[in-house]
Amino acid sequence: MLIEALSYATALLSVDVMLVLLIGVAVGLVIGAIPGLSPPMAIALMIPVSFNLPAEQALVMMVACYAAGIYAGSFSAILLRAPGTSASAASSIEGYELTRRGKAVEAIRISTFASVVGGLLSGFVLLLLAPPLAQVALLFGPSEYFLIAILGLTAIASVSFGALAKGLISGMLGLFLATVGIDLYSGFPRFVFGITPLSSGIDIMPAIIGLFAFAQGLQLCLGPAHDTIAGVTKLSWNLFPKRSEIHHVRWSLVRGWSCGLVLGIIPAAGASVAQWIAYAWEIRRGKPGDKFGEGEIKGLAATEGSNNGSTGTSLIPMFVLGVPGGISAAVILGALIIHGLQPGMRLFTNNPDVVYTVIWGFILANIVMGVLAALMARLLAYSTVFPKGLIAPLILIFSVLGTYTNSHNLFDVWLMIAFGVLGYFMMAYRFSTAGVLLGLILGPIAENGLRDLMVVSHGSPILFTLQRPISLALIGLIALVVFYSTRQTIRERRDRETIAKVTGEEDVAKGEA
Amino acid sequence: MELSFNGLPMRAKALALGCAAAIALSAAPAFAQDYPSGPIELVVPWKTGGGTDRSARLFAPYLSEALGVPVNVVNIDGGGGWVAWDQMAKWDPGEDDHKIGLVNLPHVFAYLDPKMGRSETVEDFNFISGQTFDPCLWVVRTGDERFSSLEEFVNYAKENPGEVVVSTTAVGSDDYQGLAFAEKKIDGFEVGKVYANNDAKKVQELLGEHTDAVAGNISYYVSYIEDGQMQPLAVLSRERSPFLPDVPTFKEAVGVENICFAGRTLVAAPGLPDEKYKVLADAIAEAQANPEYRDKEKAGSSQIWEVSGEDLQNFIKQTEESVKEVEYWKQDS
Numbered sequence: 001m002l003i004e005a006l007s008y009a010t011a012l013l014s015v016d017v018m019l020v021l022l023i024g025v026a027v028g029l030v031i032g033a034i035p036g037l038s039p040p041m042a043i044a045l046m047i048p049v050s051f052n053l054p055a056e057q058a059l060v061m062m063v064a065c066y067a068a069g070i071y072a073g074s075f076s077a078i079l080l081r082a083p084g085t086s087a088s089a090a091s092s093i094e095g096y097e098l099t100r101r102g103k104a105v106e107a108i109r110i111s112t113f114a115s116v117v118g119g120l121l122s123g124f125v126l127l128l129l130a131p132p133l134a135q136v137a138l139l140f141g142p143s144e145y146f147l148i149a150i151l152g153l154t155a156i157a158s159v160s161f162g163a164l165a166k167g168l169i170s171g172m173l174g175l176f177l178a179t180v181g182i183d184l185y186s187g188f189p190r191f192v193f194g195i196t197p198l199s200s201g202i203d204i205m206p207a208i209i210g211l212f213a214f215a216q217g218l219q220l221c222l223g224p225a226h227d228t229i230a231g232v233t234k235l236s237w238n239l240f241p242k243r244s245e246i247h248h249v250r251w252s253l254v255r256g257w258s259c260g261l262v263l264g265i266i267p268a269a270g271a272s273v274a275q276w277i278a279y280a281w282e283i284r285r286g287k288p289g290d291k292f293g294e295g296e297i298k299g300l301a302a303t304e305g306s307n308n309g310s311t312g313t314s315l316i317p318m319f320v321l322g323v324p325g326g327i328s329a330a331v332i333l334g335a336l337i338i339h340g341l342q343p344g345m346r347l348f349t350n351n352p353d354v355v356y357t358v359i360w361g362f363i364l365a366n367i368v369m370g371v372l373a374a375l376m377a378r379l380l381a382y383s384t385v386f387p388k389g390l391i392a393p394l395i396l397i398f399s400v401l402g403t404y405t406n407s408h409n410l411f412d413v414w415l416m417i418a419f420g421v422l423g424y425f426m427m428a429y430r431f432s433t434a435g436v437l438l439g440l441i442l443g444p445i446a447e448n449g450l451r452d453l454m455v456v457s458h459g460s461p462i463l464f465t466l467q468r469p470i471s472l473a474l475i476g477l478i479a480l481v482v483f484y485s486t487r488q489t490i491r492e493r494r495d496r497e498t499i500a501k502v503t504g505e506e507d508v509a510k511g512e513a
Numbered sequence: 514m515e516l517s518f519n520g521l522p523m524r525a526k527a528l529a530l531g532c533a534a535a536i537a538l539s540a541a542p543a544f545a546q547d548y549p550s551g552p553i554e555l556v557v558p559w560k561t562g563g564g565t566d567r568s569a570r571l572f573a574p575y576l577s578e579a580l581g582v583p584v585n586v587v588n589i590d591g592g593g594g595w596v597a598w599d600q601m602a603k604w605d606p607g608e609d610d611h612k613i614g615l616v617n618l619p620h621v622f623a624y625l626d627p628k629m630g631r632s633e634t635v636e637d638f639n640f641i642s643g644q645t646f647d648p649c650l651w652v653v654r655t656g657d658e659r660f661s662s663l664e665e666f667v668n669y670a671k672e673n674p675g676e677v678v679v680s681t682t683a684v685g686s687d688d689y690q691g692l693a694f695a696e697k698k699i700d701g702f703e704v705g706k707v708y709a710n711n712d713a714k715k716v717q718e719l720l721g722e723h724t725d726a727v728a729g730n731i732s733y734y735v736s737y738i739e740d741g742q743m744q745p746l747a748v749l750s751r752e753r754s755p756f757l758p759d760v761p762t763f764k765e766a767v768g769v770e771n772i773c774f775a776g777r778t779l780v781a782a783p784g785l786p787d788e789k790y791k792v793l794a795d796a797i798a799e800a801q802a803n804p805e806y807r808d809k810e811k812a813g814s815s816q817i818w819e820v821s822g823e824d825l826q827n828f829i830k831q832t833e834e835s836v837k838e839v840e841y842w843k844q845d846s
Binding site for chain 2: 040041044045047048051137138139140141142182183184185186187188189194196197198199200203267268317321322323324325327328330331334337338339340342343344345346406407408409411412448452455456458
C-alpha cells in the first residue's frame, strides 16, 4: 500500500498542481489570519472556481487552504490575542502573553514548527492508516460523545489558573448560553424571547471574536496610545527554532500532536476540542517554574501542535465514510461529490490517483505553508511594535467586519460586541473567558450526547455505558484528571499555608485562594 | 465586504456593451434590456458549507450566464433560516429588485408552530420557481438480519415496542415529519428518535450501529447505497426516484401514503413588477436547462425542480396542509 501510495506522489510534480497548491496555501494564510474569516468560508468560495479544474487539482487547492487556514489563525491569536479561527482560541492565551513580553517571533517560530510537523504527521497518518482509523471513528456513539464533553469541561479547572470558583462560574455561564435556541428534541424555543436570530442558538464565531479579539481591542484602547503591545520596538528576525528551544518543549509537542491526531478522527470533536484538552494536559504536567497563563512556551507548543495535528486525521472519516468531521471537511466533501467522486472505500479502490494525489498535496501544502508563513510572519509581527493607538481600533474594526462577513447578520455583530464587553470585564476581574468558550462549545455535545444516550440505551444509561470499552477508558481518564487536579490544588494550598505560617502574612493565603 | 468568484466580468462587459448598442439602435428603449442593470444577489439563508449553500454556488454561474450579469451568493445566517426569510418577505420591489432568495420547504412552515410567534405565511413570499427537490428516504444497515424491507421494519417495530431507534433531523424537519406521519397513520408503529442537525451525525450513528435506521434525503444517501453500506427501505414520494428506480415508494411498500421532501424554491421581492419577474423567471428556467448544470446536480444525485407559476403555488399549499396535519408542535416530550 505504501508503494502504491508513493507512486502517486509524482503527480504533484506538475506546474498546474503546484500552482493550485500555492493558491490554496496563500488564500488559507490570508483568510485564516483575519479574525472572522474562517477556512470553511474560503473553501466554499473555491467551489465555483474548482468547476473548471480536474478533480484532484480542485481538491488539492481546498485541502491546502484548509491546512494553511488552521495554521494562520494562530498569527492573530499570538500577536493580537484575536484568534483567526476557532481552532486557535487556546493559542491566544500563552501566545499573546509571550508577545506582550516581546517574544512574538519566538512564539511564531514554535507555532510554525509545531504546526508544520503536526500537519505532516497528520498527513502521513491519513496516507497510511485512513481505512482502519475510520472504523475507530464509528465506535464513537452517544455515550462516548457525552464523556468526551465532560473530559473537555475538566479543562476549565486548568484554564482558570488557580481561581477555580471564578473558572467554574465562567464555565457555567458558557453552558447556560449553549442552551439558548430551539431544542432539537422538542422544537421548543429556549430563552429566545421572540428574538428571531436567537432561535438557532448562539453561534461560536461571535463569541470567540467578542470574548477574545474585541475584549482585547477594548483593553488596548485604555493605555497610553503610543505604547506598543510588546513594549519593545525591535524584534528578532530568526524564524527557525533553535535545537535547544525544540528540546525544551519536546514533550509538550508530543502531547499536543497526539491530542490532535486522536481527537481529529472523531467527527464533530476535532481541533476546537483538541486544543483545550492538550492545553489542560500541559498545565497539569507543568513543573515548578513554568509560567502558565503568563507566557509559557510549552502551553503554546501543545495547543499549536494539537490544532494542526488534527487537520489530516479529520479528513479520514470524510474520505472513508463520507462523514465530515467539521465544516471545512463538509465543504470539501461537497466538492468531491460535485466532481462525480463518491466518498467511501470505493474512492480508494476506484480513484486511487485522485485520493493519493490529494493526500500528497495536503502533505506538501504543510511544507509550503511553513515557507510562505516565514515570509508573512515577518510582516505581521510588525503589528506588535506599532503603537496601541493604531492597533486597537484596527482590532475593533476587524472584529466587526469579520463577524458581519461570517453571517451577514447584524444581530451577530451586536452579540459579538456584548461578548466583547463581557470579556473585557471578565479579564479585569480575572474570570476565565476561555471557560465561557469551553462551555459554549462543549455544552451542546454534552447535552445531545446525554439525551441520545437515554434513547439508545432505552432508559438505562449507566449499564449501557459500562459495557462499552471506549466509554470505560474515557471514564478512567476523567477520574485520573480529577484526581491529579485535586492533588495539585491540595498541595498548593498546603504550600501556601506553610509559607503563610513562616512569614506570618495571612494575606498571601487569602489573596490568592 | 463581499468576496465572490462568481462574477464573469469579461462576459458581463461584453453583454453590457451589446445591450447598450441594442438600446442605441432601437428607437424605443425596451424595458427588459435595462434589467438587470447590475449584479444579482442570491441570498442563502444559511451559513457557508451546507447543502443549500453548495447548491446555490453550483447554480450561480449558470444563472449569471443566463442573466448576463454577475450573480453573487450572499449567506445570511441565523434563526433557522428566519433571519434571511424575514428580510425576503419585506424586500422592497424598487430597492431590492436585484435580489433572489432561497426558501426551504418544509422548513419555512415553522411559522405554523404557535411557539415561534411568527406573523409571516407563505403568502408573504413572491415565489418564482423551484430550485432542487429531494424526497425523503429511509435506510437501514446492509446485512441487518432483523429487517430488509419497509414491511419487515414496520412489523419488527410493532412487535418489539421501544427497541428500534431512528436517527433523524430535528423536530420540524422533513425527515422528522415522515416519521411522525408514519407513527400517526400506522397503528402500533412507534420508534425511538435520536436527533441531529446534520446528516454526518446520522450516518455515523447508523454505520457505527448506535441506531437502527436513518430518516434522510435521497441525495445524501445514494452513494452509501451504491457502496453497499446501507440498504434503502422506501422513498417517501409519490413516484419512485430516478436515482433509485428499484426502491419502492412508501405507499407501494406498506399501503400508506407518506410524502415528505426537502425542496428549495427561489423567491423575489414581493410586488416585483411583472416585466422584471419574467426576466428572472426566464433566466432561472434557462439556467436550469443548461446541460452542464444538470450534469453537476446529477453527480450529487440531486433533482432539479422545474416548477413555477400556479403549479408551484398549489404545491406549496398542499405541502402546508400536510405539515398542518402532522402538528409536530403538539407533541409533549
